[in-house]
Amino acid sequence: MKALTAYLFRHSRLGFVIGAVTGVVSGLAGASLAVLIGHAMTGQGMSGGWPYALACLVFLLSKTVCDLLLMRSAQATVVRLREDLSRSLLKVPFIKQQAIGAARLNAILTKDTDVIVSASALIPLAFSNGVLILICLGYMAITSGGLFVAIAVLLGVAMAAYGRAERGPRQSLRRVREELDALYAQFGTLVAGAKELQLNARRAAFVVEEGVLPEARQVSASYIQAMTGYVVISNAGLASFYVIIGLVLFGIPALYPDMLPAAAAATVILLYLIRPVGELLAILPPLRQASIAFARVQSVGAELDDHVRPPSSGDAPLVIHAPLTLQLRQVERRTEDGSTAAFNVGPINLTVRSGEILFLTGGNGSGKTTLAMLLLGLYEPDKGAVFVNDQQVTADNVAAYRNQFSAVFADFQLFEHAVAQDDAKFDRAAAEQLRILQMEHKVRVTNGRFSSTRLSSGQRRRLALVSAFLEDRPAYLFDEWAADQDPEFKRIFYTQILQTLKAAGKAVIVISHDETYFRYADRVIRMEDGAIAGAHARQFAESEGTS
Incomplete structure (x- = not known):
């Protein structure tokens, strides 16, 4: 007391x-x-x-x-x-x-x-x-x-x-x-x-x-x-x-x-x-x-504070500008759930560039979600390092790195506020995205806020996509976004939304099993047992994978 x-x-x-x-x-x-x-x-x-x-x-x-x-x-x-x-x-x-x-x-x-x-x-x-x-x-x-x-x-x-x-x-x-x-x-x-x-x-x-x-x-x-x-x-x-x-x-x-x-x-x-x-x-x-x-x-609170590292004067802040080049260099991540043997991801070398659509595919437990979390900066590598434009991402600057991304996860959370904007121009852009995804009759955006979020699972996922699109970040990640969508919206996602983001110079990472649409990716990376088992490049020719 x-x-x-x-x-x-x-x-x-x-x-x-x-x-x-x-x-x-x-x-x-x-x-x-x-x-x-x-x-x-x-x-x-x-x-x-x-x-x-x-x-x-x-x-x-x-x-x-x-x-x-x-x-x-x-x-x-x-x-x-x-x-x-x-x-x-x-x-x-x-x-x-x-x-x-x-x-x-x-x-x-x-x-x-x-x-x-x-x-x-x-x-x-x-x-x-x-x-x-x-x-x-x-x-x-x-x-x-x-x-x-x-x-x-x-x-x-x-x-x-x-x-x-x-x-x-x-x-x-x-x-x-x-x-x-x-x-x-x-x-x-x-x-x-x-x-x-x-x-x-x-x-x-x-x-x-x-x-x-x-x-x-x-x-x-x-x-x-x-x-x-x-x-x-x-x-x-x-x-x-x-x-x-x-x-x-x-x-x-x-x-x-x-x-x-x-x-x-x-x-x-x-x-x-x-x-x-x-x-x-x-x-x-x-x-x-x-x-x-x-x-x-x-x-x-003390447990949380123990993991908030004090800033180090030795690391310079990130200077991030377009176009982006994201790199994983010899990155490894070890995961234990307490009931099974440790699961290792890596070592992985991977480069993602602005204006590129990268698909990650693989079976359950192959390591693709862990790889995505490493790319987003939400998981810290046990070995190796993440770089953006040849600058190393550290505990001191990872927050700035994460803010280059917008993501819709498989277990996404839909927020009532689309983003922190309330001007008429933003509302018109939101209305256009709602029209493309055929949601204009269900939801409106006023002062940067959705009029309703009480929708079906598929509709909520579409709203999350609208929100992410409107954030206008340099890089995007979509985790099985099309998994519960009708064929029509799958087609819109792969052939319109992703291509629009690519044309705008965004780096786009998509976790997907929709082989029908793999041809719309610049590269398809297949994960297996925590390693890159195969890579098919349509546009960028480079050698990537495990060491």
């Missing part, structure tokens, strides 16, 4: 400082209310209710300002946390994102940040109640030192017992968070395979009964165990506070009759503190959950 509080304070110091000051003021006002009530009940009150009314007004105003400032500061920091995570995610190598896993990343970006957001709304309440309790106890120490020592000892014992008893529930909450990753993975399978599961009731039952429900039950059991512990110790903590009040009210006067007035005044203050003490006990579990979630966020 300290780490979360420190992070919130570090990223919004001014708001938290002002909030803390107003919180102290509200605590003083609240404590003065308890004192005035106690004086009035013992016949020591001032005439009239003006001091009490003034204390109420100060308490209202200062607590409102405190809560609003702390809330805004906490929310601003949570936004910063999400921003930092999102930017870190985009900076790390794609292969590292795959290693962390979609389920874990989704849990971090959604569940954990939501828990932190919910808890951040409780921080003002925890702070103001804590300040109120301390000020009331401070007043008690000033007015009756001996009585305060006795109460402080009793409170110390109760707090120590609470802290010891809380270890078990806290461990259970940590276990809940660890188990949530597995549950999120099962949910991912359920959502991704919804179509297949609706066609196979037996498999659907297996996924639910053997996959989702065991994980859900385990999470539920751990959560119930944790919260049961918190319910018991929270109620015991509140009951112990009542016991302390009873000891002050009945025990101390029985031993020291002359301390009855002081005990009565202290009892009034303690009764006044029942609400803030109860609220602190109630909000402790969500604050603990937020602390655990923040630790998970920090863990993944």
Whole structure:
């Protein structure tokens, strides 16, 4: 919890400082209310209710300002946390994102940040109640030192017992968070395979009964165990506070009759503190959950940051200009999935030039997708190097290299914004591409945004092609784009879209099995067992392949 509080304070110091000051003021006002009530009940009150009314007004105003400032500061920091995570995610190598896993990343970006957001709304309440309790106890120490020592000892014992008893529930909450990753993975399978599961009731039952429900039950059991512990110790903590009040009210006067007035005044203050003490006990579990979630966020954030290399002054930035010449020189890549033997791609020597259409073909597992990812700069070679216009691509300049490409992957993501442009000229160009792909009756582009993305799989793939085309990058990659397209759109893709890109001087790489259209490529590279097994060149004559 300290780490979360420190992070919130570090990223919004001014708001938290002002909030803390107003919180102290509200605590003083609240404590003065308890004192005035106690004086009035013992016949020591001032005439009239003006001091009490003034204390109420100060308490209202200062607590409102405190809560609003702390809330805004906490929310601003949570936004910063999400921003930092999102930017870190985009900076790390794609292969590292795959290693962390979609389920874990989704849990971090959604569940954990939501828990932190919910808890951040409780921080003002925890702070103001804590300040109120301390000020009331401070007043008690000033007015009756001996009585305060006795109460402080009793409170110390109760707090120590609470802290010891809380270890078990806290461990259970940590276990809940660890188990949530597995549950999120099962949910991912359920959502991704919804179509297949609706066609196979037996498999659907297996996924639910053997996959989702065991994980859900385990999470539920751990959560119930944790919260049961918190319910018991929270109620015991509140009951112990009542016991302390009873000891002050009945025990101390029985031993020291002359301390009855002081005990009565202290009892009034303690009764006044029942609400803030109860609220602190109630909000402790969500604050603990937020602390655990923040630790998970920090863990993944550190894991991501470990793979963001600091810039090196030794590598000059890329100076990229058309025409492009992309080269893989003795490139090798080793891949292990943990269950099978390592799969090696390379060593590969390959050159791709502007104004050229290159087809990559080969069977499943032949290495063509890995080769494409190396060309895009999304995978880093284990050996060899990638060059653009004879400049080596390194970890420091790979971002500039990647931005030379536009791609439509087999598992593409369609974005609502075509690209970050909103001028009329762009919209007209988009409308022309929609017309060519016969999508003008389904979708419009206004201010650089598609009017709809709720389309069939084939139509969505066509929209992704439009978006990529309009990005106007020097190089393009299409991964099995035509696999689920009607014959007419296959023909348009191979005979019009690709040829238009070539005429515009683009370097075009296409992963394809459509042998009928191989004649429209300048070269066809066939991959087999991670190596270039054959190459047919229609235009460029060069010797490429394995070493």
